[in-house]
Each structure stands twice: as C-alpha cells, then as structure tokens.
Amino acid sequence: MSDPLLPIGKRLDLAFEFGKGAWLYTRNGDRYLDFASGIAVNSLGHSHPHLVKTLKAQIGRLWHTSNLVRIPDGERLAGRLVDATFADVVFFANSGGEANEAAVKMARRFHAAAGAPERYRVVTFTGAFHGRTLAMIAATGYSRYLDGFGPKVDGFDQVALGDWSALDKIITPATAALMLEPIQGEGGLRTVDPETLCRLRDICDERGLLLILDEIQSGVGRTGKFLAHEWAGIAPDIVTLAKGIGGGFPMGACLATRRAASGMVQGSHGTTFGGNPLAMAAGNAVLDIVLDVDFLKRVVSMGKLFRTHLDRARCKYGDLIAEVRGVGLLQGVQTVVDARKFVDALRAQHLMAISARDNVVRFAPPLTVLPREINDAARRIEAACEFLREWKLQPQGQQPEPENVRTTLPVDGRSEDMEPLS
Numbered sequence: 001m002s003d004p005l006l007p008i009g010k011r012l013d014l015a016f017e018f019g020k021g022a023w024l025y026t027r028n029g030d031r032y033l034d035f036a037s038g039i040a041v042n043s044l045g046h047s048h049p050h051l052v053k054t055l056k057a058q059i060g061r062l063w064h065t066s067n068l069v070r071i072p073d074g075e076r077l078a079g080r081l082v083d084a085t086f087a088d089v090v091f092f093a094n095s096g097g098e099a100n101e102a103a104v105k106m107a108r109r110f111h112a113a114a115g116a117p118e119r120y121r122v123v124t125f126t127g128a129f130h131g132r133t134l135a136m137i138a139a140t141g142y143s144r145y146l147d148g149f150g151p152k153v154d155g156f157d158q159v160a161l162g163d164w165s166a167l168d169k170i171i172t173p174a175t176a177a178l179m180l181e182p183i184q185g186e187g188g189l190r191t192v193d194p195e196t197l198c199r200l201r202d203i204c205d206e207r208g209l210l211l212i213l214d215e216i217q218s219g220v221g222r223t224g225k226f227l228a229h230e231w232a233g234i235a236p237d238i239v240t241l242a243k244g245i246g247g248g249f250p251m252g253a254c255l256a257t258r259r260a261a262s263g264m265v266q267g268s269h270g271t272t273f274g275g276n277p278l279a280m281a282a283g284n285a286v287l288d289i290v291l292d293v294d295f296l297k298r299v300v301s302m303g304k305l306f307r308t309h310l311d312r313a314r315c316k317y318g319d320l321i322a323e324v325r326g327v328g329l330l331q332g333v334q335t336v337v338d339a340r341k342f343v344d345a346l347r348a349q350h351l352m353a354i355s356a357r358d359n360v361v362r363f364a365p366p367l368t369v370l371p372r373e374i375n376d377a378a379r380r381i382e383a384a385c386e387f388l389r390e391w392k393l394q395p396q397g398q399q400p401e402p403e404n405v406r407t408t409l410p411v412d413g414r415s416e417d418m419e420p421l422s
C-alpha cells in the first residue's frame with residue numbers, strides 16, 4: 001500500500017490506543033513506559049483526570065471564537081503566566097515555531113520603534129533548535145534542515161556557546177537580540193550553565209540587545225522550576241513556550257516584558273487560532289497542577305532519583321554510556337553506540353525515549369511520573385544495556401536489530417493495576 005502521508009520522517013510500526021499516566025497501551029494490550037511524552041509534550045502524562053474533565057467541559061461549551069472578542073480564559077491564563085514569571089505580557093500561538101517567530105518579530109520591532117530599524121539580526125548558538133519555519137531553520141542553522149530550501153532567511157548569525165571572542169565579533173550595530181535555549185533539547189541536552197547565562201545577560205545590557213530564551217522544551221516545570229532560567233536567577237526579555245504548556249493540546253506562547261514588547265502595537269502581529277478557548281482551557285488546567293510549589297519540588301526529587309539511576313548505569317555500562325546530561329525531568333545519556341540504536345533497544349524493553357543530536361538519548365517522562373515508574377525505567381535501561389553489550393560484540397552485519405528483541409520484563413497492560421492516578 002502506498003503511504004498517503006508525506007514521508008518526512010521514519011515511522012515506527014507501533015501505534016497506541018490509549019494512555020494513562022506514564023503508560024501507553026497498544027490495541028493488543030501491551031504497555032510501554034512513556035519517557036518521551038510525545039516530545040516533552042504530555043507534561044501531566046496521559047489522560048490526566050483534571051485535564052480530561054476540564055477539556056471535556058470546554059468541548060461541550062465553546063471551541064473557537066476569534067480574538068476579535070474577549071476570551072476570558074485567555075486573559076486569565078496570560079495573567080497567571082505573568083504572575084508566575086518575569087513577563088508583563090503574553091502572546092498565544094499554536095506551536096513553538098510560531099512562538100519563536102513572534103519573539104524574533106518582537107525583538108526587531110523593539111529596535112525599529114526605538115528608531116533603529118537597522119538592528120534586526122539575531123545571534124543564535126550552534127546545537128540550537130528553534131523550529132522548522134523558514135526563519136526558524138535559519139535561526140537553528142543546521143545544514144540538514146536548511147538544505148534545498150532556497151536562500152537561508154537573512155538575519156541570523158550563529159556562534160559556538162562559550163566562544164566569547166567570536167560572540168563579541170558577531171555582535172554588530174545590526175544586532176537586535178541573542179536567542180538560546182537554557183538547555184538545548186534537540187541539540188543533545190547541552191545545559192547552559194548559570195554563569196554563562198548571567199554573562200550573556202550582561203552582554204545584552206552592555207550592547208543594548210534583547211535576550212530571548214527559547215524555553216519551548218525546558219519550560220513549564222520540566223527542570224523543577226517553572227522556567228529553566230530561574231535556576232540562574234536572571235531576567236530575560238522574551239521567553240517562548242510550547243510543548244508542555246498545553247499538556248498535549250497544541251499551543252505556544254511568547255512572554256515578554258512590557259519594554260521588550262513596546263514595538264508590538266495594534267496590527268503588528270496576528271493569529272487565527274492562537275489563544276482559542278480550547279487551548280486556553282488546557283493551559284489553565286496545566287497551570288492548576290504545575291504552579292503548585294510542592295509539585296515543582298516533587299519534579300526536582302524525581303529528577304534526582306532518575307539521576308541516581310542514570311549515574312549508576314553510566315558506572316556499570318561505561319562501554320555504552322559516555323556521559324549523563326540534563327536537568328530535572330529532562331535528562332539523558334550520551335551513548336557510545338549509535339543513540340538511535342540505543343533508543344530502539346530501550347523500546348524493545350518497552351521504554352519510550354527520544355534520540356537527540358550529539359549521540360544523545362533523551363528522557364522526558366511526564367512531570368507526574370511516580371518513583372516506582374522511575375525505578376521501572378531504570379530496570380529497562382539496564383536490560384537494554386545488557387542486550388547492547390552483547391550486541392556490540394557481534395560482528396558488524398550479523399547484529400540483530402535491537403528493536404526486534406523481546407523483553408523479559410513485564411509488558412502486559414491487562415494485568416496492570418488500573419487504580420486512578422491522583
């Protein structure tokens with residue numbers, strides 16, 4: 001049968017029928033422990049009772065108006081985001097890429113409104129990922145995403161993180177902003193240390209630039225703070241969110257100080273779907289859970305527990321794991337074998353993970369993950385390592401595909417205790 005979907009990615013022959021908490025269930029009753037959460041999207045796991053209840057009620061009430069009228073839930077969500085962060089204003093979009101587009105437009109407009117329209121360039125950093133729109137592949141600056149799509153959108157310059165002299169040279173009177181992820185997700189869980197973030201903030205202040213943080217992956221509690229940059233104690237000018245903010249419902253947001261947003265006036269930007277009532281209901285429901293201090297403390301302790309397991313695996317399987325990386329519930333390992341094979345081997349043990357650049361295996365479990373689920377994941381990681389150790393020793397060409405291995409760990413979803421998650 002010919003595939004009716006545009007073949008832009010390799011799809012696994014695996015489909016899920018339903019999900020509950022950190023578990024995904026196939027039609028034939030097998031279950032998988034979901035330490036991918038989409039790609040760090042299902043922040044409260046699957047079928048979270050509060051999200052289900054809120055969205056069901058909203059679906060029966062109102063899906064869409066336009067933002068030509070007031071959307072009270074959107075005003076409320078924006079207010080809550082403002083109260084919880086550095087920001088004064090919020091723009092709602094439908095995806096991360098769109099939130100980033102809004103951020104870059106805002107930065108350019110800031111300088112234009114201040115009488116310096118020639119300041120439009122944005123400096124980004126190698127290993128970045130900012131999305132797949134034409135402008136964001138230019139911001140990302142990764143040749144594989146740029147190839148064959150015509151001239152790269154002008155206005156983005158890239159340097160290596162930590163190369164201060166290169167950064168100094170690349171900033172010119174045409175520069176409007178610096179843009180980076182506090183933890184590079186797709187780039188391989190490279191964490192920007194607090195000193196570096198502080199120094200970048202200082203450079204922005206000295207040179208009159210705006211600091212844009214792309215927290216699309218690291219934000220909304222993923223690292224144990226509501227926003228990851230809070231660990232460094234700095235104040236950005238603009239922050240973008242998406243992924244986890246809707247708990248699985250597509251939405252994005254661009255948060256800014258009033259000053260940074262000062263160029264954005266009536267008519268300067270727009271969206272049809274952004275901030276729609278369904279998305280706003282989802283966003284508010286996620287905040288009901290995530291904004292609780294105890295919730296974030298729990299994320300920190302779950303992150304520590306997971307770290308202990310990953311460090312132990314690194315000690316025991318140094319021939320397979322080179323390094324443990326990441327923060328909170330966005331952690332992973334740089335592998336010695338091909339990270340994609342490692343992910344296949346984990347999936348054979350019914351543990352879902354995601355590969356990233358730099359040969360990294362990334363884990364982003366639901367923020368609601370339970371200690372016993374983290375311990376279970378550790379057993380599956382160990383089983384995958386045991387398999388890969390054997391696999392590595394076999395001559396090239398004669399190695400079985402890791403994904404075809406059958407696990408001996410429990411996978412039967414029907415026998416699983418089905419008690420509701422709190």
Ligand SMILES: *Cc1c(COP(=O)(O)O)cnc(C)c1O
Pocket residue numbers: 094095096097098100129130131132181185186214215216217218242243
């Ligand atoms: C996923 C991601 C994006 C792009 O988000 P989309 O919703 O796919 O457009 C941008 N930046 C970062 C850091 C991301 O992780």
